[in-house]
Amino acid sequence: MSLPDTSVPTGSSPAEVPPVEQRVPKHRIITASLVGTTIEFYDFYVYATAAVAVFPALFFTGQDDTTKLLASMATFAAAFFGRPLGSVVFGHFGDRIGRKATLVGALLTMGLATFLIGLLPTYHQISFWAPALLTILRFAQGMGLGGEWSGAALLASEYSEPGKRARAAMWPQLGAPIGFILANGFVLLLTTWMNFDSTKDAAATDSAFLIWGWRVPFLFSVLMVALGLYVRVRLEETPVFKQSVQKGEKVKTPLVDAFRTAWKPMLLGTFIMLSCYVLFYLMTAWILSYGIGKPSKGAGLGIPYHTFLQVQLVSVLFFAAFVPVSGWLADRFGRRRQQLVTNVLILVFGLSFGLFMAPATIGTGAGANIPGLIIFISIGMAIMGLSFGSMSAFLPELFPTNVRYTGSGIAYNVASILGAAITPYIAVSLNAWGGVSAVGWYLAGAAVITMIALLISRETRDVDLASINSDAS
Template sequence: MTDSRTDPRRGDDDGVVVVDTGTDTTAAGDPSSTTSVVDPAPVPRSRIIFASLIGTTIEFYDFYIFATAAVSVFPLIFFAGGDAGTALLASMATFGTAFIARPLGSIIFGHYGDRLGRKVTLVGALLTMGIATFIIGLLPTIQQIGLWAPAMLTILRFFQGIGLGGEWSGAALLASETAQPGKRAFAAMWPQLGAPFGFILANGVFLLLTIWFVYDSTAAELTDPFLVWGWRIPFLLSIVMVGVGLYVRLRIEETPVFAKAMAQNERVKAPVSEVFRKNWWEIILGTFIMLATYGLFYLMTTWILSFAIGGEDTGGLGYGYRSFLILQVIAILLFAAFIPLAGYLADRFGRRRMLITTTVGIILFGLSFGWWLSPEAMGTGDGLDVTRMLVFLCVGMSLMGLTFGPMSAVLPELFPTNTRYTGSGVAYNISAILGAALTPFVAVWLVQHFSVAWVGYYLAALSVLTIISLILAPETSKKSLYTDEPAHT
């Protein structure tokens, strides 16, 4: 049985969240009294859900429109002048700039998120990310202003990374710090749905545009309308989502967990130094807990696309881009479907038990890559076994939903309130460098020098590190997010 302090947001029949700061300013001026102070303005749960979901949807939307453009558009209009291979490498290097910036963003926004609050910091992260994306859609090309064009693109990509670094942890805390005890993983899974939603939205927009403009990336001319102005549309459209997200986020309240920390003067001057001094072990655990998730995600989205549509002479399968994209979008629907299931299972059976079981499944999946994907078994070009590829993608995306779903509860639960934004963001974004930035390149190298089976072995190795971290980590499903309260039962 819980009291008002253990259950700070009591949902009524209309689905609103009643915020309880856990302090009483009327009890003879004693701020330590435990009588609850109820905010007179109830917060609809739907508003909290949407406010946490919109930012991560924009995050992954921005990621995929930039990734797609970095392969098929930017080498032609921002990095032209040398051979095609060099232009592509330069474009992909610019794409990778965001991974360098993300840990910095988690430190910057984590500082303000732990000092000023989750709400104001989420607004800042959304604006940083959205404005940078919008301006990319307005940039002149290298044919128009020379080397200033790729320089400005790189700077804006860096600012995208800064915003992305502060977005996820803030959205995760908004969802988890307003959740009822015992249902935190399910409540916190909403930001995670931004990944499949952003993927479908971004790739759907690019797919429609390439059809509308009749654009063929293999025979592109600089005079093609798509290269002249069509590619800008996805970037410019992001400002609409930013406007909606900004409107919703300005209408939410501060989370009750942080409100209570402010009332009890628990804030620290320098959250980043505090978290590295007192919670360095939790940062390590969180980084490696996310490792298998990142590795699987970037193999099932970025690398598999390059492998499937790559030429047979380079070890690829030589399948059509549009046809393969349709298969990916179908599989992504299972990714979305398994995220809420993962949240429920993590609440029902605990974080460690559920994630260890899922990660074992990822290891077995990785060990089977050679059986699934070898050109001899899968076929190549028009002879590709479409059913086999679709089943492979569906299995991988289902596992992705199971491992990704609970992370917005797992990582924040490792840290105390006054450094939770910083700690969870740093762990999440350092893991992005290890599991995301490196994985597609390592996978390409393994296919070229060994075979596709070795890509699966690499995924299995990442997953073993994740299982070790999960074994060493505490079970946090019963932990109170208030720093002065015992675990609930």
């Protein structure tokens, strides 16, 4: 099968490529990059929510709550091991045939896996096949997201105006908080309507929510995928990729070339993204398990599931608000400086866990200090926005055009293994061992590692994305 013709008209030079505004409406670029990542993160968060409150009861055996939660978190982690593979597979096609077609494939992979999870029988119906199939589909979710993020980031950044690249590239980053709001808001409505209380009904498998209600958000994703496909098939290829094709810079084996010519940016990019991931999944997946967990031995706060979802929905608004702030600061002061200051904030925030989040301080059950909890988590989410917002400009800028999809995807998704896949699991174990302050020290350590990587790297704000040369260190 021949590859699609992505070249510019014969006789034209890169300088003659029509301005972006004349070729593709800006709102279409924004919508295509935002809608796709919103759907992908919606699918991801729906699973994260179910992994805490649903899957331990329906897909795993054993009487010990912590053991079942850890087993469920292990399937949650399976997606992160699929993400690097997704970045390699989709990165290959993204650097070979273009960004547009590859983004459609990534969206279909994620959407189909999520839909099928909503149809899975439980352990009580098919025994060990249930958690096995759940893990396989979770891995497929990871592959889809592994190909989605870097493509969406490249779509936004390669269409951007000079001097405004971080602000343009922040649009796909907004998909994370919007997807979170849609997923958790949907689950909140269902649990409220069905009167599901995690502190009482977690083991009551005759609850309507545990019988069929939890499936609805997974099945609903098929409608969102249809919307995303409609938006993306109307796109054109990015001008930067077209120029690369015209100049004959396209490579036959992007993965091989990425490791040959851009191994150092991949290594640095992985650790630059590390603390962002650790903070991300502490503030979304682990914090939910901690909030609704039983307060015995300090393992949790014993807050009802729907109450804690409301806390998260309020706090995630700060995540969304600070994503564009991050893009503006990165354009104004540079990516490296903006990320260094943000990681100092992450370090301080991590060291404060024991002071503000311990059960003895924040309270448990009906006596929990909900306003204090909202303030603390909102601060974490605001810092998350500052960290995550400019990454969609920073990481792609580390790589040349002909391996940019592959290189940025690998860096982003290998970081997901080190900073996200094992984070909820480690945090549950650390909390059981040394309390919530130990979890904070884990976050602080990740911030130190990221700061070292940032100090080694160079500023990328003024990098020419059309160049095949890259020296990020």
